[in-house]
Amino acid sequence: MIETARATPRTPPSTTERARLRDAVPPAESLDIAARRRRRAGRRRSAMTDLLGILAWVSASIAVTLWLASPGSHRVVGIGGWLTDAGIVAGLVATDLVLVMLVLAARVPLIDRTFGHDNAVAVHRSLGKPVLYLLLAHGALLTLGYGASAGTGPIAETIALFSTPDMPLAFLGLLLFLVVVVSSLVAVRRRLPYEAWHLIHLLSYAAVLVALPHMLSVGSVLAQGTWQRVYWIALYVVALGLIALYRFAVPIVVTFRHRIRVAGIETVAPGVVSIHLAGRDLDRLGARGGQYGVWRFWTAKTWWHANPVSFSAVPARGRARITVRDLGAGSARLGRITPGAFVSLEGPYGLFTSRARTAPYLALVASGIGITPVRSLLEDTDLRPGEATVLLRGTDADQQYLWHEIADLAEATGNRLYTMVGHRSRSRESWMTEEDVRRGVSLRSVFPNLLQSDLYVCGPRAWSDLVVREARSAGVPEHQIHQERFES
Template identity: 35%
Template structure:
């Protein structure tokens, strides 16, 4: 077995490529890093998590209390009474869960800064199936309860509910849309479909929720004749809608118009990898940090309807931003054909893979392939007194995007740069090999970004090498 090529400075030289950063259009006098007004510091995590848990717990308690208090003892003893009561409680819980599920993916900036979008999406994914199970239980229990009360068959009761009760038909259509989103999100189903198809099905969940809301207020026992309960529930749902519209539509629209981003330059950054420099207005007012990503929408006929996440590969400089994209599928490949002047809309910045996450003054930055891009931007943004060791992995030196810039920045910081090249099967990435490269690794914060398997291995190796879990930070390129 051949050993992977490991080098300390100076690393093997990648082929010379035209420089795109700082942008050549920027006059030499202004080629300094414009200090961005650092985005608001991330709130202390435990505080944010505690506040969130307390608010969610309070809402859950109120919903449960409303569901239970709408029962009477005599109704419970009537035929079908228990099933109907359980149906009402599961309906309230399902409705409440739907609001929380929507809010978890609403990209609320303070929450996003405290917890990170990837963690919020993990919670969204874990809670969503329970919302759907409760929804199904609600539909079945109410049908059974009403059928027993009316002493009729289940099918006859379904017909009765659909055609005689206000809002039940639209709620059924809404539930079908919610279930479709749930089914298409199962890993096996999702792997078989294009991301864009999955996304479009997911978009219909908002319609599904809207359709199901009407029957809750019009026919729900906790609300009929209870104006206070109706006001609380309506405020909860309308509030969630306002939050979604504000942070998923309003804020991105405002920022896109304000900063007026356009493609300025496209140049190769490695095999099938492109650097895209964007110019814009007032970029010093964009609250971003190295290591963050944005959802990019390139306003060209065939691309405008898709927004894809790409990390900044340098912090903004003199009116310019840069992303670095590896061709993987249709969207990333199409970007190499963009023409200068193309308008760009964006959502974000998002992510907690930033200098704010550090717990110590010494860091190890690890990047593989195009995963080196947020690491490159992070390097711009770490405070001057941070001691950095950078470990970059690529099959060949030219596979490591922006290697020349890494060299320059690491030298400037008097840090250490290791490049790890060679075929994958020759690479050992375990605790002893990390320890050999970085003997003081246990006292450092470790930032990792790369393909899933690579990231998992580095995270495990770092833990085994004694790095506390709270000092390990990773960015995942798969949602």
């Protein structure tokens, strides 16, 4: 039975146990060497993330350079010519970055291993708004430029453009991309069910495809026989090819190779179920504790929806498990799936694993369904006694998902578990309960080795952001903070 005493150890170690834990911890010199190596690895990962963003804009600069080097690109006549050329440059940069965004979202193993999938997705998201602004500028500048050169107004020129071959498709592509970007804004994203957002996001593929004829039919900009045309065709082939390979072909191969099916459904708490999966050689999926997969359950009511869900246990040879909370129409239906249903999988993905560690100690903080990656990460990490400390947070007894399993893992490895139960404080903005705020509990008091620890945080976005904010204020280096967010 798990004690719910706030910010106190589940089972305080005896004097004999404390001596055993102290003697089991390696000398400080060994920890310092390991810490230095991990810090270097963390700095390399941070540098790789910056490099990925730089490479995206370098790709766009190559597109503009090829256009500037092409014959006829420098003959600018009047204000209309300047506006038109500015519109062309905006369009080239925007289209290049859209294709780069597709590559970053394709889950290419080389990119994931080199930069990390989470970092690739972060760069992908950061490019969304600039691309939208550039596309809007592309349309507006070209309309004004053509109108100035022809002596017509913007409205008349817009009507004239619609009669140009492939231009209606270009406007359709712009509209589709506008819908995708707006749906991804935080304020809009939080109001949309995941199912609706995922469906809308697929429009980005359609936006790229419908804009392709316009790209290849704009005369001298991408004239046949030029290096520009070669570059753009190659970029389209690479981007769409990687999407087809890693988002569709590889998951199909993985699915049929491992033949995953639902073995059973276990109710964990109201609105929370564990889905037990059976298959062939599931230990060879390459899943690490803390990672997630994109699951599709092939039943009449769930086949159309892909569910990003973390492994709640490290896959064994013939079995795996995920634990799902009812957070929307799609996830609610998963609790009613009958055993034997066929399951397809994309992944595993994510850097919320022990491979991301850079410090000698481990601090794990989880709330709600965020327990799932923390539980599998703890299972998959080779821990010394006293190396890890776990803090679990829940509003009440109904939110203590898998806590008993975490307790068993902590006890088996000789590490500490703390629990914190109750509603969040209302007297001030905090991730803790009102009583813990009054008692002066903090991350530093729960985790004495906080600054020498890798901090893994998983839970609802607003709550986990507060934990991370306190960690940064306490001086935890950025490369030692690992955050996985769950919307609830």
